[in-house]
Amino acid sequence: MIKIELADRVKNLPPYLFAAIDKMKQKALSKGVDVIDLSIGDPDIPTPQHIIDAMKKAVDNPAHHRYPSYEGMISYREAVANWYRERFNVSLDPKTEVLSLIGSKEGIGHIPLAFVNPGDVVLVPSPGYPVYPVGTLFAGGESYIMPLKEDNGFLPDFKSIPEDKLEKAKLMFLNYPNNPTAAVAPKEFFKEAIELAAKYNIIICHDAAYSEIYYDHERPESFLGIEGAKDVGIEFHSLSKTYNMTGWRIGFAVGNKDVIFGLGKIKTNLDSGVFQAIQEASIIALQTDDAVLSGIRNIYQDRRDTLYEGLKGIGLEINKPKATFYLWTKVPKGFDSTTFVAHLLENAGVLGTPGVGFGAHGEGYIRFALTQSVERIKEAVERIRKEL
Incomplete structure (x- = not known):
């Protein structure tokens, strides 16, 4: 043995x-x-019944039983772009600025592999989704912890980050609405994050998985809806929470085309994309009446x-x-x-x-x-x- x-x-x-x-x-x-x-x-x-019915129909199509597209079906990526335009008034090129994911967790875990070299710094919120530091560890990066404190609205204090860490930082993970604190970020915070990222050449990875679970008619903002956001980063999203599709394993990343390209290059070498029948059903999901x-x-x-x-x-x-x-x-x-x-x-x-x-x-x-x-x-x- x-x-x-x-x-x-x-x-x-x-x-x-x-x-x-x-x-x-x-x-x-x-x-x-x-x-x-x-x-x-x-x-x-x-999961809403009309999405299940779309899945049943798509599974019967033998064309979907073969290897799917690595980047995602263009029809799925177009549906994502249409959803972003209608929900957030954000324009996306479905060919270069949208990428399918096997759930947003997969994309979040893989993105450090595309941009982080051993010894590079990744700015990670704490408390936060455990995959942020784990993905950083797998890439050989160093997590610099950004504390989320109640007296600051559970937002990171960028002014407290040492200069040497900012200069070595390659990525910053943000997540609003926030898991686990449930905090919501105002536009001013995103503007501050974008200015910081532009100054220090940091890629922002905003996890927006909970944007559609909100209360009292107060709809959260998209990071990409802020001027300059697409110049510095991307947004991860998932159908899991919005449409009760956690077991379906489908999401997407959208935003800066060069960042999307880098993540896509990792994915083409590590997975073979999302089952096309799920993508077909997800197109219907993204068209769901509010x-x-x-x-x-x-x-x-x-x-x-x-x-x-x-x-x-x-x-x-x-x-x-x-x-x-x-x-x-x-x-x-x-x-x-x-x-x-x-x-x-x-x-x-x-x-x-x-x-x-x-x-x-x-x-x-x-x-x-x-x-x-x-x-x-x-x-x-x-x-x-x-x-x-």
Whole structure:
């Protein structure tokens, strides 16, 4: 038997947050616990039926059973460009400024490979999506952490970044509406980011996966809708959250054509594109009437209000989110984020996500996802109330 030794880049990986949470959940379920899972952001609402019907029809077409286009079908990329024009008033060339992705996670994980050399710096928000630093690690880059603090609206303070880090930086990851804090960025912030990127030659990678989950009719801005954005970066988007298609694995990157080309070059060497039947169904998804999406948002808004009022009534400190389907909640005294999650699971059968799993600056918070019915959320609140 040979000795199997992992590569250093794998040895240095932290356990993937949601895999660890799933193990906690399975252990509790094996003991017969009725777990109310508010941890992972996986929508429980079904994919709209008209999208499913389009998929069924597309699967029957044998032309889709062969290798797909690496960049994505031009009809899919045109649908993305049309959606951006209608939603954000942003013009995109579908041939050079739109790229299909196997979910936005895949593109986010791969983009450092296109632009980061060993020793280069990537500006990474904390708390933030764990794939930002992991993709940087795989490329041999150095993550410089940008703390997201509540007293600054969970926006990074660019003025606090050392000059030498800015000069070595190749990429900056941003994410608004934000996971996990649910913060929304104003136009002025994006303008500041664009000016910084232009000055130091930094590519901005804006993760906009939650732009369509918003409340009280306050629609979030697109980074690409700000003047100069396309000169310095791209935006990642996903159909997962907007259309409840997490398992379908399809998204897109849009923006600066040279950045899109670089990411596309990585992808042509590592994957063979998205199944064309999924792309066909996604064209129909992108044409969905906003009344359907408004109905989905209304469901989340009812859940948001129920959980927010419930947790606030218990005495937990929490901000009411304007977007995403997450509530970023301070843990009570006597706990850190990990022990509080374990305590709630063991004693109340309610599962959240420890803030520290999103980076060191997430410590002191727990994230709850609005991926259960109002009835189950009410039950979760009552269980937490009894326990605390």
